[in-house]
Amino acid sequence: MTVDTKTSANPNAGRPRVVVIGAGFAGIAAVKGLRGADADVILIDRHNYHLFQPLLYQVATAALSPAQIAQPTRAIVRRQKNCTVALGEVTGIDTARKIVRGHTDEIAYDYLVVATGATHAYFGHDEWADAAPGLKTIDDATHIRRRVLGAFEQAETCEDETLRRALMTFVVVGAGPTGVEMAGAIAELARHTLKGEFRNIDPAAARIILAEAGPRVLAAFPEKLSNRARRDLEKIGVEVMTGKAVGNCAADHVVIDGETIPCRTIVWAAGVQASAAARWLGAEADRAGRVKVAADYSLPAQADVFIVGDTAALTDSAGRAVPGLAPAAQQAGKYVARVIRARIEGKDAPPPFKYRDDGTMATIGRGKAIALIRGFGFGGFIAWWMWGVIHIMPLVGFRNRVVVALDWMWSYLTHARGARLITAPKDKRADL
Amino acid sequence: MTVDTKTSANPNAGRPRVVVIGAGFAGIAAVKGLRGADADVILIDRHNYHLFQPLLYQVATAALSPAQIAQPTRAIVRRQKNCTVALGEVTGIDTARKIVRGHTDEIAYDYLVVATGATHAYFGHDEWADAAPGLKTIDDATHIRRRVLGAFEQAETCEDETLRRALMTFVVVGAGPTGVEMAGAIAELARHTLKGEFRNIDPAAARIILAEAGPRVLAAFPEKLSNRARRDLEKIGVEVMTGKAVGNCAADHVVIDGETIPCRTIVWAAGVQASAAARWLGAEADRAGRVKVAADYSLPAQADVFIVGDTAALTDSAGRAVPGLAPAAQQAGKYVARVIRARIEGKDAPPPFKYRDDGTMATIGRGKAIALIRGFGFGGFIAWWMWGVIHIMPLVGFRNRVVVALDWMWSYLTHARGARLITAPKDKRADL
Numbered sequence: 001m002t003v004d005t006k007t008s009a010n011p012n013a014g015r016p017r018v019v020v021i022g023a024g025f026a027g028i029a030a031v032k033g034l035r036g037a038d039a040d041v042i043l044i045d046r047h048n049y050h051l052f053q054p055l056l057y058q059v060a061t062a063a064l065s066p067a068q069i070a071q072p073t074r075a076i077v078r079r080q081k082n083c084t085v086a087l088g089e090v091t092g093i094d095t096a097r098k099i100v101r102g103h104t105d106e107i108a109y110d111y112l113v114v115a116t117g118a119t120h121a122y123f124g125h126d127e128w129a130d131a132a133p134g135l136k137t138i139d140d141a142t143h144i145r146r147r148v149l150g151a152f153e154q155a156e157t158c159e160d161e162t163l164r165r166a167l168m169t170f171v172v173v174g175a176g177p178t179g180v181e182m183a184g185a186i187a188e189l190a191r192h193t194l195k196g197e198f199r200n201i202d203p204a205a206a207r208i209i210l211a212e213a214g215p216r217v218l219a220a221f222p223e224k225l226s227n228r229a230r231r232d233l234e235k236i237g238v239e240v241m242t243g244k245a246v247g248n249c250a251a252d253h254v255v256i257d258g259e260t261i262p263c264r265t266i267v268w269a270a271g272v273q274a275s276a277a278a279r280w281l282g283a284e285a286d287r288a289g290r291v292k293v294a295a296d297y298s299l300p301a302q303a304d305v306f307i308v309g310d311t312a313a314l315t316d317s318a319g320r321a322v323p324g325l326a327p328a329a330q331q332a333g334k335y336v337a338r339v340i341r342a343r344i345e346g347k348d349a350p351p352p353f354k355y356r357d358d359g360t361m362a363t364i365g366r367g368k369a370i371a372l373i374r375g376f377g378f379g380g381f382i383a384w385w386m387w388g389v390i391h392i393m394p395l396v397g398f399r400n401r402v403v404v405a406l407d408w409m410w411s412y413l414t415h416a417r418g419a420r421l422i423t424a425p426k427d428k429r430a431d432l
Numbered sequence: 433m434t435v436d437t438k439t440s441a442n443p444n445a446g447r448p449r450v451v452v453i454g455a456g457f458a459g460i461a462a463v464k465g466l467r468g469a470d471a472d473v474i475l476i477d478r479h480n481y482h483l484f485q486p487l488l489y490q491v492a493t494a495a496l497s498p499a500q501i502a503q504p505t506r507a508i509v510r511r512q513k514n515c516t517v518a519l520g521e522v523t524g525i526d527t528a529r530k531i532v533r534g535h536t537d538e539i540a541y542d543y544l545v546v547a548t549g550a551t552h553a554y555f556g557h558d559e560w561a562d563a564a565p566g567l568k569t570i571d572d573a574t575h576i577r578r579r580v581l582g583a584f585e586q587a588e589t590c591e592d593e594t595l596r597r598a599l600m601t602f603v604v605v606g607a608g609p610t611g612v613e614m615a616g617a618i619a620e621l622a623r624h625t626l627k628g629e630f631r632n633i634d635p636a637a638a639r640i641i642l643a644e645a646g647p648r649v650l651a652a653f654p655e656k657l658s659n660r661a662r663r664d665l666e667k668i669g670v671e672v673m674t675g676k677a678v679g680n681c682a683a684d685h686v687v688i689d690g691e692t693i694p695c696r697t698i699v700w701a702a703g704v705q706a707s708a709a710a711r712w713l714g715a716e717a718d719r720a721g722r723v724k725v726a727a728d729y730s731l732p733a734q735a736d737v738f739i740v741g742d743t744a745a746l747t748d749s750a751g752r753a754v755p756g757l758a759p760a761a762q763q764a765g766k767y768v769a770r771v772i773r774a775r776i777e778g779k780d781a782p783p784p785f786k787y788r789d790d791g792t793m794a795t796i797g798r799g800k801a802i803a804l805i806r807g808f809g810f811g812g813f814i815a816w817w818m819w820g821v822i823h824i825m826p827l828v829g830f831r832n833r834v835v836v837a838l839d840w841m842w843s844y845l846t847h848a849r850g851a852r853l854i855t856a857p858k859d860k861r862a863d864l
Contacts, residue, residue: 048585048854065497067851074629075852084631087585087854105589138855153480153519197506199516403835419499420507422480422519423570 015040016344019100019109021090023050023073026309026329027115031083033337039344041083042107044100048072048087051138054326054391055404057178059141060267061185062149062193062420066138068404090116093280095302111304111340114277114291115333118310118324121273121288128249132266135178146422147265148186152194153422154264155201166262168206171254173246174270175212176219177362180229182267183210183238184365191237192366193417208238209263211256213245213270218362218370220323225370225377232368232379246270272324274311281305286313295352297336306339308332317352328355361387366412447472448776451532451541453522455482455505458741458761459547463515465769471776473515474539476532480504480519483570486758486823487836489610491573492699493617494581494625494852498570500836522548525712527734543736543772546709546723547765550742550756553705553720560681564698567610578854579697580618584626585854586696587633598694600638603686605678606702607644608652609794612661614699615642615670616797623669625849640670641695643688645677645702650794650802652755657802657809664800664811678702704756706743713737718745727784729768738771740764749784760787793819798844 016039020027023045034041049070058064077083092101093114099106120134133143148170155167170190172183187208194203210217210233216226217233217240230240247255253262271288278285283299284292290313291299297312299305309329314322322328331353338350359373361383369384371377392405448471452459455477466473481502490496509515524533525546531538552566565575580602587599602622604615619640626635642649642665648658649665649672662672679687685694703720710717715731716724722745723731729744731737741761746754754760763785770782791805793815801816803809824837 048581048852065499065851066855067497067853070853072629072852074626078629085629086589087582088589138853142855149480157518157520194506197504197510197517403838406835406838419497420480420504421499421502421570423498423574 016110017042017108018111018113018340019044019107020113020115021045021100022115022117022309023047023085024053024115024117024309024329025326026117026333027113028073028076029330029333030113030115030306030308030337031077031080031333033334034082034340035080037082037337037341037344039082039111039340041080042086042109043073043077043083044086044088044090044102044107045073046087046089047138048074050076052391053136056135056138056141057181057185059138059419060135060144060148060182061189062145062417063185064404064407065419066142068407070138090280093277093305095281095299095305098304109304111343112306113333113336113340114281114305114307114311115309115329116275116277116311118272118274118288120268121271122268123271125249128268131251132173132249132254132268134268135182142423144265144267145419148189149420149422151265152190152198152201152203152206156198157200162262164201165207166252167264168201168203169209169261169263169265170206171209171211171256171261171263171266173211173249173254173266173268175210175214175217175240175242176269179210179212179267179269180217180233181363182269183208184233184236184363184368187233187236187238188365189417193420204237209256209261210238210240211244211246211254212240212242215243217242220360221362221370221372222377225372225379228379229362229364229370232364236365236368272310277307277311281307283307288313296339296349297332297353298339306336308336314353316355318354320355322353322355323360325360327358331356361390363387448542449474449540450543450545450772451476451539452545452547453477453532454547454549454741455479455517456485456547456549456741456761457758458549458765459545460505460508461762461765462545462547462738462740462769463509463512463765465766466514466772467512469514469769469773469776471514471543471772473512474518474541475505475509475515476518476520476522476534476539477505478519478521479570480506482508484823485568488567488570488573489613489617491570491851492567492576492580492614493621494577494849495617496836496839497851498574500839502570522712525709525737527713527731527737530736541736543775544738545765545768545772546713546737546739546743547741547761548707548709548743550704550706550720552700553703554700555703557681560700563683564605564681564686564700566700567614574855576697576699577851580621581852581854583697584622584630584633584635584638588630589632594694596633597639598684599696600633600635601641601693601695601697602638603641603643603688603693603695603698605643605681605686605698605700607642607646607649607672607674608701609650611642611644611699611701612649612665613795614701615640616665616668616795616800619665619668619670620797621849625852636669641673641688641693642670643673643676643678643686645675647675649674652792653794653802653804654809657804657811660811661794661796661802664796668797668800704742709739709743713739715739720745728771728781729764729785730771738768740768746785748787750786752787754785754787755792757792759790763788793822795819 018041020043052069055069088102151167155164158164172179190203190206218226244257274289278291291307293312297306310324361371363369367381369387370379371383450473452475484501487501520534583599587596590596604611622635622638676689706721710723723739725744729738742756793803795801799813801819802811803815
C-alpha cells in the first residue's frame with residue numbers, strides 16, 4: 001500500500017475521508033452506501049477482487065473457476081467517483097493519530113470502517129493447518145482442489161493397497177454449511193464426475209468422512225432439517241460422524257474420537273477466527289476474536305471507527321446475535337454507511353442496527369438442499385433450486401451470472417465439472 | 433509417475449504397448465489415432481489437462497480463465513478403453529532397454545511417441561528469464577497476468593513520476609503471432625477495459641512497445657499482410673519497433689537497439705526451444721533443439737521411437753519444412769498413429785508424411801486479424817471473425833466452446849475482461 005494522504009488528497013480540501021478496509025460483503029456494502037456522499041472514500045484490500053465466498057467450495061471441488069466467483073473491485077466501484085481503490089495490506093491502525101498503516105505507507109482517515117473478515121481457527125492447534133487447510137481464499141480453494149484431484153491421480157498409479165486406501169479417504173472436519181457442502185461435493189466428484197476416467201481404481205469407492213464434534217450436522221437449523229440433511233448426505237455416500245471430536249490432523253492420518261484413520265486429504269471447516277482487527281485496535285474481543293461493538297457498530301471508545309462483518313460481535317436491537325453470514329455483513333456495511341452519512345450531513349443518527357433474517361440455506365448436493373425461511377423449513381429439490389438462484393443472482397456482474405448459471409445447469413445435466421485443473425507454481429507442485 | 437510395467441500390464445499379455453509422452457496437440461492426436469487399435473496406450477503428462485495453447489495469451493491478458501482453455505486429459509480419453517493416463521514427469525529414456533524413466537519409476541514400451549513440445553529460448557541469455565517471462569504454460573499466463581495488472585495497481589499509488597512512467601511501460605519482445613497478440617491485448621486492456629477505473633492514472637496513457645529484431649512483424653505472412661498488421665497495431669496504440677534487437681532484459685529496464693527504456697513488465701515471445709527429447713534420446717538436433725526425424729517421424733536409429741510436434745524437425749515429402757503450429761502437430765500425431773497401427777497389424781506403412789496447410793491466421797485485436805488461406809491473404813473483421821471461430825471450434829468439450837464463445841461476444845460488446853484476478857500463493861505475491 002503506497003497510498004498516502006497526499007496522493008489521495010481530494011481537490012476539495014476539508015471533505016471528510018472514509019477509509020474502508022476489506023472488499024468483502026461488508027466493505028463493498030459500506031462503500032456503495034457512501035455513493036454520492038460528500039466524502040472521499042478509500043477502499044483498501046489485499047486482493048484486487050471481491051470474492052463471493054459462499055461458492056468457494058465449488059472452486060475447491062472443480063465445478064467453477066476462480067474468476068467466476070470473483071469480480072475486480074475497481075470494476076465494481078468504477079462509476080462511484082468519490083471512491084478510490086488501493087491494493088495493499090494493512091499492518092496496523094493508530095487510532096490516536098487516526099492513521100491506517102501499511103507495509104511502506106500510512107493513510108489518514110476521518111472515519112474508518114474495518115471489514116477484514118475472518119480466517120480459520122484451529123482451537124489452539126495451529127500445527128494442524130498444513131495437514132488440514134481451510135477454505136477462505138481463492139488460494140485455499142485451488143490448493144484443496146489440487147489435493148483432492150491429486151489424491152485420485154496418485155491412487156491410480158499406486159500399487160500399495162493400504163496407501164491407495166488412504167489416498168482415497170477424504171475427511172472434512174466440521175459439519176456447518178461449508179463442511180456439508182464440501183463433503184457433498186467431494187462425494188459427487190468421486191461418484192459421478194470421475195466415473196469411468198480411471199483404469200486401476202474406482203473413484204466411487206472413495207471414502208468421504210464428515211466429522212463433527214457437536215451432536216448434529218448444520219446445527220443452526222432445526223433438528224428436523226438437520227436430520228434430513230444427514231440422510232441426504234448418507235444417501236450420496238458421505239459417512240457422517242457426529243459427536244466425534246478430532247484429536248489430531250497429520251499429513252498421513254486423522255484421529256477422530258480416538259480412532260486413527262489413514263488419509264491424505266483433510267479439509268478444515270470447523271471454526272473461524274476473526275481477523276487481527278481487535279489487536280490492531282487494542283479493543284475488547286470475544287473468544288472468537290470478534291470486536292465487541294456498540295449498537296451502531298462503532299468502537300465503544302472510538303466513535304469514528306466502525307467494525308462490521310465477521311470481525312464484529314453484536315447483539316442487535318431485537319436481542320439477536322448477528323450471525324456470520326454474507327447477508328448480515330451486507331446489512332451491517334449498508335448500515336454504517338448510513339451512520340457515517342448522517343454524521344457528515346449533521347443529521348440524526350439512524351436507529352440501532354437490527355438484523356433482518358431473509359432465510360438461511362445450505363446445499364448438500366445435486367438437487368439436495370435445506371432452507372429455513374421465516375420459520376418455515378423445507379428441503380429437497382425446491383430448496384436446492386432456490387439455493388442456486390439465491391447464490392447466482394448476487395454474483396456481481398451480468399456476465400458471471402449467465403456463465404455460472406450455464407455451468408450450474410450443465411453440471412446438473414451431465415455431472416461434468418468444468419475446472420478440473422491441478423495448477424500450482426512448479427515448486428509448489430511437490431505436494432501432489 | 434509411479435506407473436510401471438506391472439500395474440499397467442494388460443491381461444492380454446503380448447499386446448504391444450504404446451507410450452505417448454505429452455498431452456499437447458500432437459500427443460492427443462496420436463492417442464486418439466490409436467483408438468480401437470490392438471494395443472495398450474499409456475499417455476504420460478506433467479499436467480492433468482490438455483492445454484489449448486493458442487489462446488494462452490487471453491489468459492495472460494485476463495480475458496479468459498485457465499479452465500476455459502484446458503480440459504482434463506482423463507475426460508478427453510474417458511471412452512478410449514485401451515488408453516491409461518498417468519500424471520508424472522519424464523526424466524529420461526533408455527532406448528536400449530526400451531524404458532521411459534520418471535522420478536521414481538520406469539515404464540517399458542514397445543512403441544514410443546515423444547510429443548513434449550517446446551519452451552522459450554533466450555538465445556544464450558537465460559539470465560533474462562526472470563525479467564522477461566515467456567508464455568507456454570498456465571502458470572506462465574497467470575504470472576504475466578499478475579505482472580500486467582499489478583503494474584497498473586502500483587502505478588495508481590505511485591507518487592514518483594519517473595517510476596510511474598516505468599510501471600506503465602509494457603514491452604513485448606518478438607513480433608510473431610504470440611507477440612503481436614500479447615501487444616494488441618495489452619493495448620486493449622489499457623485503452624478500454626481499465627478505462628475509468630483508476631483515479632490517479634490514466635491507463636490509456638500506457639506505453640506498449642513491440643520489439644522485433646527482424647525487418648517486419650508476422651514474418652511468416654506475405655509482406656502486404658504484415659504491413660497491414662503493423663498499421664492495425666499502431667492504430668490501437670502499440671509502438672512497433674522492427675529491425676531492433678534487444679540487448680538486455682532486467683527487472684527495471686530493457687535495452688532495445690542500444691537505447692535503455694525503464695519498464696517493469698517484459699513479455700518474451702521471441703524464440704522457442706524444443707524440449708529435452710533430443711538429449712534424452714542422444715539424437716541429432718537442429719539449432720532449435722528439434723530432433724531430426726525420418727520421413728515417417730521415427731528416429732533414424734530407432735524405428736520404434738517417434739518424435740512429433742514442436743520437438744521434431746521434418747521436411748515433408750513435398751519439400752516443405754513442417755511449421756511449429758497446432759494443426760501441424762495434430763497431423764503429425766495422427767500420422768504416427770497410422771504408422772504404428774500398420775506395423776502392429778502387419779500392413780504396409782502409409783506414404784511419407786505430407787503437411788496439409790489449411791491456412792494460418794494471427795489476431796491483432798478486437799475486430800482486427802490477418803489470414804492467409806491457400807495463398808489468398810486478407811485482413812480485417814472477416815479475418816478476425818474466422819480466427820475466432822477457428823480457435824473456439826476445436827476447444828475440447830461442448831461446454832467450453834459455448835462459454836468461450838459467450839465470453840468472446842460479451843468482451844466484444846462491452847470491452848470487459850472476465851478474469852482480472854491477481855492470484856498467487858502468498859510467498860509469490862511479493863513481485864506484485
